Each structure stands twice: as structure tokens, then as C-alpha cells.
Amino acid sequence: MKNTLPVLLLKTLILLPNQEVKLELSNDLSCDIISLASSSFHNELIVLSLKDQMEEKPEISDLPNVAIVAKIKNNLLLPNGKLRVTLRGLYRAEVKGLLNYQEQEDILECQYEKMIVPKYEEIEALAVSRKIEEMIRDYVKCDGVPNSILNVIKNVIDLGKLTDLVAAFLPLSFARKLEYIEEVNPIVRGNFLIDDLHLELEVNRLEKKLEEKFQSGLEESQKEFILKEKLKEIEEELGDVHSKYEEINSYTEKLNSLGIENPRINQKIKNEIHKLKLMSEVSPELSSIRNYLDWILNLPWNHFSKDETDLVLIKKRLDKSHFGLDRVKDKILEYIAAKNRCQNVESPILCLVGPSGVGKTTLAKSIADSLHKEFYKISVGGLNDSAILNGHRRTYLGSSPGKVIEGLKKCGTKNPVILIDEVDKMVHDYKGDPASTLLDILDKSQNKFFVDHYIEEEFDLSNILFILTANYKEEIPYELYDRLEVVELSSYTLEEKMKISKKYLLPSLYLEHGLSTKQMKFLDASLKDIILHYTNEAGVRDLERTLRSVMRKLIVLEDFEDVKVTPEVVLSLLGAPKYEQKIMIKESVPGLVNSLAVSGLGGRVLPIETCFYDGNGNVKVTGLVEKALDESIEVAFSYILRNQNKFKLETCDFKTKDLHIHLLEAGVKKDGTSAGVAITTSILSLIKNTCIPKNVAMTGEITLNGFVRKIGGLKDKIIGAYNEGMKKVFIPNENHNDLLDVPREILEKLEIIEIDDYEEIFKSLFM
Ligand code: ADP
Numbered sequence: 001m002k003n004t005l006p007v008l009l010l011k012t013l014i015l016l017p018n019q020e021v022k023l024e025l026s027n028d029l030s031c032d033i034i035s036l037a038s039s040s041f042h043n044e045l046i047v048l049s050l051k052d053q054m055e056e057k058p059e060i061s062d063l064p065n066v067a068i069v070a071k072i073k074n075n076l077l078l079p080n081g082k083l084r085v086t087l088r089g090l091y092r093a094e095v096k097g098l099l100n101y102q103e104q105e106d107i108l109e110c111q112y113e114k115m116i117v118p119k120y121e122e123i124e125a126l127a128v129s130r131k132i133e134e135m136i137r138d139y140v141k142c143d144g145v146p147n148s149i150l151n152v153i154k155n156v157i158d159l160g161k162l163t164d165l166v167a168a169f170l171p172l173s174f175a176r177k178l179e180y181i182e183e184v185n186p187i188v189r190g191n192f193l194i195d196d197l198h199l200e201l202e203v204n205r206l207e208k209k210l211e212e213k214f215q216s217g218l219e220e221s222q223k224e225f226i227l228k229e230k231l232k233e234i235e236e237e238l239g240d241v242h243s244k245y246e247e248i249n250s251y252t253e254k255l256n257s258l259g260i261e262n263p264r265i266n267q268k269i270k271n272e273i274h275k276l277k278l279m280s281e282v283s284p285e286l287s288s289i290r291n292y293l294d295w296i297l298n299l300p301w302n303h304f305s306k307d308e309t310d311l312v313l314i315k316k317r318l319d320k321s322h323f324g325l326d327r328v329k330d331k332i333l334e335y336i337a338a339k340n341r342c343q344n345v346e347s348p349i350l351c352l353v354g355p356s357g358v359g360k361t362t363l364a365k366s367i368a369d370s371l372h373k374e375f376y377k378i379s380v381g382g383l384n385d386s387a388i389l390n391g392h393r394r395t396y397l398g399s400s401p402g403k404v405i406e407g408l409k410k411c412g413t414k415n416p417v418i419l420i421d422e423v424d425k426m427v428h429d430y431k432g433d434p435a436s437t438l439l440d441i442l443d444k445s446q447n448k449f450f451v452d453h454y455i456e457e458e459f460d461l462s463n464i465l466f467i468l469t470a471n472y473k474e475e476i477p478y479e480l481y482d483r484l485e486v487v488e489l490s491s492y493t494l495e496e497k498m499k500i501s502k503k504y505l506l507p508s509l510y511l512e513h514g515l516s517t518k519q520m521k522f523l524d525a526s527l528k529d530i531i532l533h534y535t536n537e538a539g540v541r542d543l544e545r546t547l548r549s550v551m552r553k554l555i556v557l558e559d560f561e562d563v564k565v566t567p568e569v570v571l572s573l574l575g576a577p578k579y580e581q582k583i584m585i586k587e588s589v590p591g592l593v594n595s596l597a598v599s600g601l602g603g604r605v606l607p608i609e610t611c612f613y614d615g616n617g618n619v620k621v622t623g624l625v626e627k628a629l630d631e632s633i634e635v636a637f638s639y640i641l642r643n644q645n646k647f648k649l650e651t652c653d654f655k656t657k658d659l660h661i662h663l664l665e666a667g668v669k670k671d672g673t674s675a676g677v678a679i680t681t682s683i684l685s686l687i688k689n690t691c692i693p694k695n696v697a698m699t700g701e702i703t704l705n706g707f708v709r710k711i712g713g714l715k716d717k718i719i720g721a722y723n724e725g726m727k728k729v730f731i732p733n734e735n736h737n738d739l740l741d742v743p744r745e746i747l748e749k750l751e752i753i754e755i756d757d758y759e760e761i762f763k764s765l766f767m
């Protein structure tokens with residue numbers, strides 16, 4: 001018998017018999033259908049599920065043939081205007097026809113017939129049911145479906161009902177659920193279900209496995225991470241304790257190995273180590289204690305290098321590194337000879353004074369090498385802060401010991417050679433007086449107990465061989481000068497420079513450039529040219545540089561077999577000569593006289609010229625003159641006035657004339673009194689209208705009585721006079737002993753006249 005019921009189309013939902021679904025309907029048509037079903041069809045309606053969920057307006061032909069007759073269990077209008085409806089599936093029905101419902105055209109009316117369940121074997125149904133139940137239990141166990149399903153199916157005997165109930169619970173696809181709707185045979189549906197449950201169980205099992213794998217992987221890695229972190233922490237803690245323990249051990253071992261005799265110093269270091277032990281790793285003081293311990297424990301408290309004692313060997317080594325400089329070499333040999341006899345002999349504090357480039361620094365290094373001592377250089381030129389020498393107190397931020405302690409640590413021995421360079425250029429100002437600190441360091445009576453501000457404890461410096469250098473003897477601080485053994489190194493003569501070039505500079509330059517004398521040979525004439533025309537110095541530093549430059553230029557140009565460096569080659573490589581040999585006075589005129597002076601470049605000839613003009617008896621002096629020289633001009637003038645008769649100057653009226661004295665060589669400061677005799681001669685030469693030969697030079701201080709007094713730098717002055725072409729030189733008799741230092745070949749070529757009284761010059765030049 002055909003029945004009719006209004007149709008409710010469901011798009012995404014499936015309703016199976018025995019299943020209940022709750023719907024919230026907002027569209028008017030659906031609500032009308034519900035109300036129609038309620039009002040005219042005893043709350044019953046036909047539910048059709050659309051096969052194609054995407055279809056907006058399905059054709060009637062697209063609708064399924066099997067529908068579910070459902071009962072509206074309740075409906076409720078919600079405050080939001082929606083209609084909540086609970087439907088319960090009753091049975092499957094075959095769709096026989098679909099029509100528009102009377103006047104309400106958009107409502108479909110379905111003609112249907114209840115589907116008859118075909119006959120089936122009870123046993124088979126039982127077996128299928130049991131299998132399904134068993135599988136459901138398994139499925140519940142593995143959390144595939146909620147436990148509540150067991151209650152739902154508990155007393156269900158009918159296989160058809162069972163399959164519908166279970167299928168509703170399973171997460172089946174829409175299409176599969178449609179198949180469940182369309183299949184009326186419970187056995188077939190039961191088998192559907194077994195297949196689906198099987199699949200679901202398998203999927204579930206695989207999911208579980210994957211999840212476990214993922215979980216265990218995650219846990220493993222998390223566990224590993226946590227363990228690793230913990231291990232790191234433990235290791236760090238253990239490491240800290242361990243490394244601190246090791247550090248303290250090594251400090252203590254080091255202290256024991258040093259054998260510091262002074263118990264107070266020993267105790268102090270122990271206290272510092274103890275402080276370190278108690279201190280936390282984050283304490284800011286920690287690094288300062290470590291720093292201090294690193295300094296104090298690395299000082300050579302008891303470590304001496306073994307000095308060379310073989311005098312012949314030492315002499316040989318010194319001669320090999322430096323030409324001449326015999327007085328310094330002798331001093332060293334004397335000291336070692338004395339030390340060989342008595343270990344406690346005091347070392348000299350040598351101070352090498354001389355112009356730059358004469359070998360002061362390199363000789364000091366060579367002394368250290370010859371004696372097998374360590375070497376350290378401290379430059380004090382421009383130094384005004386004594387803390388550089390004796391350290392900053394530990395309370396200062398970033399404090400450290402002074403240079404002497406630093407040098408000892410670097411050398412690692414208690415008896416090195418320490419070179420203190422340019423002691424004449426220290427500065428005494430508000431920051432301190434480095435000279436008096438240097439005295440503490442050098443003075444034998446004090447330096448046994450030298451205390452560096454940072455180290456805070458006495459350290460014996462008396463085993464150090466100090467060598468000082470200075471350019472000007474006069475500028476060495478007086479309190480220091482007193483304690484020094486000053487050895488003056490003077491300018492080298494042309495001949496000495498030639499020898500140094502050939503024996504010392506060139507061999508080491510050949511070595512430096514991987515050349516042999518066969519490959520490149522400097523002719524004497526070229527060396528002479530380079531010395532006279534391309535360098536202008538007392539020492540040989542510039543000479544060495546120029547030789548190196550010639551060598552490199554040739555290396556670029558030539559292939560090396562028998563290259564001869566001739567004067568022509570020098571000219572082509574170095575260009576026009578930079579310095580011509582100077583004879584400053586081109587032509588002798590009255591009032592023009594050569595004096596001698598010493599500058600940073602060594603000894604040189606400084607011409608003095610004087611002229612007279614009408615005036616009132618004034619004297620004017622020009623040419624970078626310092627006060628001492630001003631005074632010696634006054635002395636010379638007074639001496640001349642006083643001896644007018646003796647010098648036969650009666651005709652000259654000094655009161656109506658102004659005198660202008662000019663010292664040539666701009667740029668050279670003239671500060672000594674040694675120009676006294678030259679000034680006197682210049683004035684006399686002018687008044688007496690007598691020319692002084694241009695190859696005559698003189699040096700000496702003059703007194704009001706005409707006595708000629710000793711001057712400094714005689715060797716340099718004589719060498720300067722010789723280098724600049726002088727033939728006759730007047731010097732004070734008091735400087736006689738200094739002539740011993742002047743190379744013999746120069747003494748042979750110069751006429752040197754030693755005088756005590758100015759009259760001797762007068763007689764020689766004016767009579
Ligand atoms: P200073 O310290 O007096 O300014 P250096 O010791 O620096 O001079 O010497 C400059 C260069 O001259 C060095 O290469 C040095 O070897 C060389 N020299 C100086 N005097 C001599 C010498 N008497 N014998 C050999 N080489 C010398």
C-alpha cells in the first residue's frame with residue numbers, strides 16, 4: 001500500500017533507522033515541512049539524503065530510491081529563530097513517486113512503500129551479530145568508538161537493528177552510509193559492517209602504532225634533551241669544581257717550585273691562592289686575583305741564565321756584530337773579567353751617549369747575546385708617568401705592573417740585560433718624576449729591594465745588567481747621571497762608515513736578500529758616493545737604508561751574475577745627489593770664521609759672521625742662539641775691549657758702531673759656550689780687516705782673561721771638521737785626552753793645535 005509523506009532533503013546528514021539526529025533548521029521551507037509533517041502526517045516524514053552534496057537544486061531524478069521514514073520526536077523554536085528538531089529513523093522505504101504537495105509547490109510529497117526485509121538464516125545472523133559485537137568491543141578497547149555504544153547494543157537481538165545502530169556510530173564516509181541505507185538485507189549490512197569494522201580496527205591499530213612511534217620518538221628526544229641538559233649541568237658543575245681545583249693545585253705547585261726565600265712573600269701568595277679558593281665563580285674580584293697570581297708566580301724569583309764567561313768569545317761576538325765602539329766593549333769585558341773572579345761584583349750601569357744611528361741600541365742587544373743573557377727594551381723617551389716604570393696599584397681598574405717587572409716576566413730570568421732607551425728625553429711634570437723612579441730601579445743600594453706598586457712585594461733587581469742610551473749627555477737628569485758610567489759614542493768618519501758598510505751592513509743585507517758578493521759588488525767609489533752625497537748623518541742608519549734601497553732596485557732590474565755597483569749605477573738609481581760635501585765658507589771675508597758644533601747629526605762646521613755699522617755700541621746676535629751662547633758673546637766682547645791695546649785696536653771706536661753677530665746654519669740650535677774662541681776671532685777678524693782661511697775651524701770656551709776652556713763632543717767636532725774639508729783646527733789643550741778617541745787617520749790628515757790661551761790663536765792668525 002502506497003503511503004505519502006512530506007519529504008525533508010538532507011544534504012550532509014544520514015539518518016538510519018533506529019538512529020536519532022538533532023537538526024537546527026533555519027530555512028523557511030524546512031520549517032514548513034516540519035510543521036506540515038506535525039500537523040498533517042502524525043509527525044512523520046520522509047528523509048532523503050542527497051547523493052551529490054554539492055547540488056543546490058537537485059532534479060527529482062537525482063534523488064535516491066530508498067528513503068528513511070522518520071518521526072519528529074520534538075521540535076522547539078530557539079530564541080535565535082532557528083527550529084530545533086529531533087528526528088528518529090523508523091524504517092527503510094522505497095520511493096514510489098515524488099510530487100509537489102498541493103498548493104505548496106516547493107514541498108515534495110513522497111509516495112513510498114515500506115521495504116520488506118528478506119528472509120535470512122538466524123544462525124548466520126547470530127554469527128554475524130557476535131562477530132560484530134566482538135569487533136565492537138575491540139574497537140571500543142582501542143578507543144575507536146565511545147564506550148556508550150556497548151550500552152546501546154547491549155540487548156539488541158535483531159541483526160538489522162544492530163547493524164543500523166553500529167553503522168550510525170562508525171566514522172564512515174557519506175557514500176558508504178548511503179550504501180547502508182540502500183541495503184535492506186541485514187546479513188549483507190552485517191557483512192558490510194564486519195568489513196568496515198575490520199578496516200577501522202586496522203586503521204586504528206596503524207594509527208596507534210604511528211602515534212606510539214611518534215610519541216616514543218618525541219619522548220625519546222625529549223628525554224634525551226632533558227638528560228643531556230642535566231648532564232651538561234652536572235658536567236659544568238663538576239668541571240668548575242674540577243678546573244678550580246686544578247687551577248688552585250697548579251698555583252700551589254708553581255709556588256712550591258719557585259722556591260721564594262722570603263717567607264712573607266710566600267705567605268702572601270698562599271693567602272691569595274686561598275682567597276681564590278673561597279671565592280665564588282661569579283665574584284668580580286676573581287679575575288683580579290688570577291691576574292695577580294699569574295704575574296707574581298711567573299716572575300723569575302730564582303731563575304738565572306748562565307752567563308758566558310769566556311772573554312775571548314765575548315770579544316769575538318761583539319766584534320762580529322759591531323765595528324769599533326771599543327770603549328763600550330772594554331767596559332763589558334772588564335765587568336765579566338771581574339765577575340769571573342768574584343761573583344758578587346756589581347754590574348756597571350752603562351749609559352751609551354751619542355747621536356742616532358751610531359749603534360747604541362743594537363750594541364746593547366749584541367751585549368746581551370754575547371753574554372747569553374735575555375734582552376728587554378724599555379723606551380722612556382717622552383715618558384712623564386713613573387707608574388709606567390713601577391706599576392699601578394692593584395686598586396686601579398685594569399692595573400698592571402711596571403715595565404721592569406713586565407720585562408723580567410718576559411725574559412724569565414733574573415739577570416737579563418734591560419735597555420732603557422732615551423733617558424735624556426724623559427719629562428718631569430705634574431704626573432710624576434720618572435727620573436727618580438729610574439733611580440730606584442738602577443741604584444745598587446736601592447734596587448735590591450725594589451717594590452713595584454702592583455706586585456707590592458720586594459723584587460731584587462741588582463742582577464740585571466742595565467744599559468741606558470741618550471743622545472745628549474747634558475740632558476740626562478742630574479741625579480741619574482751621577483750613577484752612570486757614561487760612554488760617548490761619536491759620529492763615524494767616512495772611513496769608518498766605509499768599513500762598517502763593507503764588513504757589517506752589506507754582508508747582512510746580502511744575507512737578507514739571498515745574494516752573494518759574487519752576484520753583486522759595491523765598488524768603494526760608489527760607497528763613498530752614497531755616504532757623502534746621499535746620506536747626512538752621524539751614524540749609519542740612513543746609509544743602511546740607502547744601501548738596501550739600491551740593492552732592491554737592482555734586484556728588480558738585473559739578473560744576478562756579477563753586477564757591479566758603480567758610481568754611475570748609484571746615480572742612475574738614486575738620482576741627483578742629495579748632499580754636496582760642504583765647505584760652508586765659499587770665500588773668506590773679514591769677520592767670517594768657522595766654529596764647530598755637535599747636533600743630532602753629529603759634529604759639524606758652523607760659520608760665524610760679524611759686521612759693523614754706525615750706531616751706539618750695541619751688539620745684536622742672530623741665528624737661533626740660546627742664552628748660554630749669548631753670554632759667551634758678551635764674555636768675548638769684554639775680553640776684546642779689555643785687550644784693545646794688545647790686539648792693536650786703538651783705531652776702532654766701539655761707541656759709535658753697532659756690532660751684528662750671526663751664526664749660520666738655520667735650523668740648528670746653538671746653545672753651548674764652545675763658540676767663545678770663534679766669536680772672539682770673528683770680531684777681531686772684522687776689526688782688523690783680516691780674512692781667516694776658510695779651511696780653519698776652532699772650538700773652545702773663552703774666559704774674561706782669555707783662557708781657553710774644555711768643551712764637550714770633541715771627537716764629533718773633529719770628525720765633523722774633517723768631513724767638511726777643514727785642514728787646521730784649534731782646540732782647548734784641556735781636551736787633549738779626548739784626541740785618543742779620534743781615529744788616527746783623521747789626526748794624520750788634520751793639523752790640530754791645542755791652546756790654553758786665546759793669544760795663541762791671535763798670534764797664529766793675525767800676526
Ligand atoms: P742607535 O741606537 O744609536 O740610534 P742603532 O743601534 O739602531 O743606532 O743602529 C742603527 C743601524 O746601524 C743598525 O743597523 C746597526 O747595526 C748599524 N750600526 C751602527 N753602528 C754600527 C757599528 N759600529 N758596526 C756595525 N753596524 C752598526
